[in-house]
Amino acid sequence: MSETRAPLVRLAGVGKHYGNIIALQDVSLEVSAGEVVCVLGDNGAGKSTLIKIVSGLHRHDSGTYEVSGEEVRFGSPRDALDRGIATVYQDLAVVPLMPVWRNFFLGSERRRGIGRLDIDFMRRTTKSELLEMGIDLRDVDQPIGTLSGGERQCVAIARAVHFGAKVLILDEPTAALGVKQAGVVLRYIVRARERGLGVIFITHNPHHAYPVGDRFLLLKRGRGIGYHRKDEVTREELTALMAGGAELEQLAHELEGIESGAAEELSAEVKRLGLTDA
Amino acid sequence: MNQTVAQPAQPVKLDERVTRKSPLRRLLGRPEIGALIGALALFVFFGLTADTFLTANAFSTILYASSTFGIMAVSVSLLMIGGEFDLSAGVMVTTSALVASMFSYQFSLNIWVGVAVSLAVTLALGFVNGLLYVKTGLPSFIVTLGTFFMLAGANLGVTKAISDNVATPSISDMSGFSAAKQVFASDLTLFGIQVKITVLWWLAMVAVATWLLLRTRAGNWVFAVGGSAPSARAVGVPVAKTKIALFMGVAFTAWFSGMHLLFAFDSVQSGEGVGNEFFYIICAVIGGCLLTGGYGSAIGAAIGAFIFGMTNKGIVYAEWNPDWFKFFLGAMLLIATVVNLVVRRRAEVSE
Numbered sequence: 301m302s303e304t305r306a307p308l309v310r311l312a313g314v315g316k317h318y319g320n321i322i323a324l325q326d327v328s329l330e331v332s333a334g335e336v337v338c339v340l341g342d343n344g345a346g347k348s349t350l351i352k353i354v355s356g357l358h359r360h361d362s363g364t365y366e367v368s369g370e371e372v373r374f375g376s377p378r379d380a381l382d383r384g385i386a387t388v389y390q391d392l393a394v395v396p397l398m399p400v401w402r403n404f405f406l407g408s409e410r411r412r413g414i415g416r417l418d419i420d421f422m423r424r425t426t427k428s429e430l431l432e433m434g435i436d437l438r439d440v441d442q443p444i445g446t447l448s449g450g451e452r453q454c455v456a457i458a459r460a461v462h463f464g465a466k467v468l469i470l471d472e473p474t475a476a477l478g479v480k481q482a483g484v485v486l487r488y489i490v491r492a493r494e495r496g497l498g499v500i501f502i503t504h505n506p507h508h509a510y511p512v513g514d515r516f517l518l519l520k521r522g523r524g525i526g527y528h529r530k531d532e533v534t535r536e537e538l539t540a541l542m543a544g545g546a547e548l549e550q551l552a553h554e555l556e557g558i559e560s561g562a563a564e565e566l567s568a569e570v571k572r573l574g575l576t577d578a
Numbered sequence: 579m580n581q582t583v584a585q586p587a588q589p590v591k592l593d594e595r596v597t598r599k600s601p602l603r604r605l606l607g608r609p610e611i612g613a614l615i616g617a618l619a620l621f622v623f624f625g626l627t628a629d630t631f632l633t634a635n636a637f638s639t640i641l642y643a644s645s646t647f648g649i650m651a652v653s654v655s656l657l658m659i660g661g662e663f664d665l666s667a668g669v670m671v672t673t674s675a676l677v678a679s680m681f682s683y684q685f686s687l688n689i690w691v692g693v694a695v696s697l698a699v700t701l702a703l704g705f706v707n708g709l710l711y712v713k714t715g716l717p718s719f720i721v722t723l724g725t726f727f728m729l730a731g732a733n734l735g736v737t738k739a740i741s742d743n744v745a746t747p748s749i750s751d752m753s754g755f756s757a758a759k760q761v762f763a764s765d766l767t768l769f770g771i772q773v774k775i776t777v778l779w780w781l782a783m784v785a786v787a788t789w790l791l792l793r794t795r796a797g798n799w800v801f802a803v804g805g806s807a808p809s810a811r812a813v814g815v816p817v818a819k820t821k822i823a824l825f826m827g828v829a830f831t832a833w834f835s836g837m838h839l840l841f842a843f844d845s846v847q848s849g850e851g852v853g854n855e856f857f858y859i860i861c862a863v864i865g866g867c868l869l870t871g872g873y874g875s876a877i878g879a880a881i882g883a884f885i886f887g888m889t890n891k892g893i894v895y896a897e898w899n900p901d902w903f904k905f906f907l908g909a910m911l912l913i914a915t916v917v918n919l920v921v922r923r924r925a926e927v928s929e
Contacts, residue, residue, distance in 0.1 A: 378814075393812035395805035397872040398798075406802055407813035415794040 306369030307332040308467050308498040309354060309385065314363035316349050323349040326363070327524045329517055331467060331498035336489060338509035339502045340542055341519035347502050350519070351469050354500065355387035356380030384466030388456045388473065396445030400437060401426040403444045404459050429458050433491050435484075450481030454488045467498040474508045486512050506538040518542070609866030610878035612917040616864065616910070617885050624888060628895035634771045636895055641773065644887030645780035646835065648880055650854070651861035652783045653824075653831040655879035656791070658862050660824040661804035661871025662718035664707060666726040667828050668854030673729050674700040674836030675846040676737055679746040682754075689754035697833050703729070704829025708822030718825075730852055737848035750844040762834075763842040776838055780880070783831070787876035800824065805872025860907060861886050864914040885910065 307330040316324040324346045331337045341347045352358040353365065356374030364371055367383050374380045377387065394403045401419075404426040410418045426440045435454050437447075444452060453473050460468055470489065474482040489512050492499055503509050509516060516533060518526040518541050526533075526541055533541075624631045650667060657664055674696045682692030703725070710721045734744065741747060749755060764775045791797035799820045802810035811817045840846055863869065864885055865878030889910065893903050 389812070391809070393809040395802050395809050395872065397805045397868075398801050402798055402801070406798060406810065407815045409795045409798055411795060415796060417793055417795060417798065419793070 305332070306366065308368060309500070310364075310366040310369075311350075311354070311360075312364045312366075314350075314353060314360045314365060316353060316358065316361050322522055324353070324360075324522045327517075327519070327522075328363075328527065329500075330515075331500055333466070333496050333498055334493055335514045336493050336499040336501055336512050337515045337517060338513035339500060339517045339519060340504065340506060340509055340538070342504055342542065344521070345519040346522040347504075347519055348471070349522070351387065351471055351500070351502055354380070354467075355385060355469055381465075384464055385469065386460035386463070386465035386467070387469040387471065388453070388460055389471050390473075390475065394444050394452060394456060397443050399441045400430075400444050400447070400455060401440040404429070404440075404455065404462070408463060425462070429462050430455065433458050433461075433488055448481055448484075449477045450484035453477070453485050457485075457488055457492065461492060461495070461497065465497065467500065468492055469500045469502070471502050472504070473501070474503060474505060482508060504542070506535065506542055510535045510538055609873060609875045609918075610881055611866075612914060613865045613878050613881040613885065616914060616917070617881050617888070620885055620888050620892070624892035624896060628892060628897070631892060631895045636891065638771050638773055640884075640887045640891045641777045642887075643890050644884045645774065645776040646838065647854075647857050647861055647886055648780045648883030649776065649783060649835055649838075650828075650831050650858040651865070651879040651883045652780070652787045652876055653827040654855075654858040655862035655865060655867050655874055655876055655882075656787055656800060657824045657828050658859070658867040658869070659791070659804050659871060659874040660800045660821060661807065662711065662821060662824065663722060663859065664825060664828045665719065665722040665855050666703075666707060666729055667722075667832055667858055668851040668856075669726060669729045669733060670700060670703055670829060670832040670851070671835045671839060671854065672733050672846065672848065672851035673703065674833045675840040676733055676746060676836075676848060678837065679749055679840050679846050680737070680740055682752060683747060683749055684740065686752075689749060689752050689758050693758060693837060696836065697830075700829045700833040700836070701826055702829075704826035704832075705822060707829070708825035711825070712818040712821060726855065730849075733848045733851075737846075744848050746846045746848070748844045749840070755841070755844070758837070759841040762837040762840075779834070780883075784876050784880045791876060796820070796823075801872055803871075857886065857907075860911050863911060863918075866918050868918075882914075 309329070309331045311327060311329040313326050313328060314324065315322070315326055327346070327350060329337060329339070329350075339347055339350060349358070353360045356377045356379050359373055359375075365374075366372065367385065372379075372383065374383075380387075395406065398406070401423045405422045410421055410425075412418045423440050427437060430437055430440075433454060435451060435458075437451075444455060447455065457468065457470070457473075473485050473489075477485065486508060489499055489501060493512075501509065501513065510530075514530055516526070516528045516530070516538060517524060518528075518538075528538075630636055650671070654664065654667060677699045678689070678692035678696035680692075681687070681695045682689045685691075707718075707722055707725055710716075710725070711718045714721065737744060737746060760775075762775070766773050766775055766778070791800060799810065799815045802815050803817050803820045807817050839850075861882035862874065862879045863882070865875065865880065865882030867874030867879065886907070889906055890903055893900050893906065
């Protein structure tokens, strides 16, 4: 390793427009090995545009995108993958009816001879890779659709790690999960960091982001509205910075004059959002 | 109540709530199991009601009937696991027989030339089916419904135009006929039972298809493109190629069945085959293939074909009116589908 290691992924002043709609403007971001960067923002803030650029699905129109200090312009997700940047999308790209191990190796099957699968190897590897990340599946032959949402998410992440990812992009991995399941995934993100991966964790939930993140990029309407290290920001500030907190509070004030019941509920909701742990 | 509350206090080291699958459940999770139970029940039923059912002769007749549909059910089940239908499969059998027969006859060539030309033409038809599906993005149901009618029309039209008859002239005296008959339509005696060679071909194809599905990368891709094509594409599975290959697989068995038809009867009725495509699909579905793709087995489809053969001939042996055959077949399809659904839910439900 060189002494002054360039970050695995570095975006500087990146922008993207679709026709005359500016989806992303002047956004900067850095991810180094063993670091989790959380990208926070409400719907339409530009999170998905940002990951599409990083994962190679779209090209940026302005700014620079560097991988390990080298400027890149990816033509396809395959290019990004070849540079070790793997994306785990919300739909996870798994086939629910197929066994866990077949899903794990789908598209990159290990073979012995022509066409013949090395089933033994793939079963063992799947089991050990999952164990490594703290998921103890007794039966890697069960259809992946029978796993819980969190476990499925973890299998998808483990798959990306196994096939050589250096940077993981996780697109709202906790969005559709219950509290406990989300915890499983968060623990997994921490493990990935411990294994020396760079993680870009996209979420709209500051309670999920704060415990695992090293840096936080806040997006709003296609622009970065804050880029903080963990020691510069508290969980409450992070929550308040997110569109949700401030605007809900304002909405509660507005409603107060009209209907007391709804306003109370809303302000209670704001409190809950600000104070309770996820 | 107290006991159930007290239990979790003991640290039972279960990771979340994974896998509590008994061997019985695992067995019930197999796609073939419903069909297997159905086949045994039918066998016992006909054995008790039809006197002549449990004879070697009857058994070989049933096996023959099963094999002629079973050969097609092999590839149709693979296609269904891959998430698609082929409604043109029934008439494609006739097309392939017609091509081989008329090509050899009109050009007075050795019969094997016709057989080879027919293979090329039929595979091309399968390729076209697949290509149309991949390029248009239309449901395969619509694409092959179109090619089904086109082939059915062409079978009649071309045959009439060339031979002035709805049937092709007999080719039994042409060179190569007897050798080809040996391969595609001969009788053998195995363990004292007369067996049609199609039965052996059928079993061989089931074995190859099963190996392909469960032990090769191609098989993995078949399940994947049927289970979730977008996911398969995302991880680098060549979805379009896999689907086209599956359509060509159906074409291959259609060619084989067409050759059997030709050499068993030496003349081909050009209107034949219409409606058979549904029998193939029924065999596959009774055998546990999901209509939505991603699940099923070639062995299941073989058992489905065996059920089909047993019902078809069993009704005759039981001396019932054979007109009722289709009624029973339809009823069995419904029962099998419901049983498969229930069994699969039981076996897989986890949340």
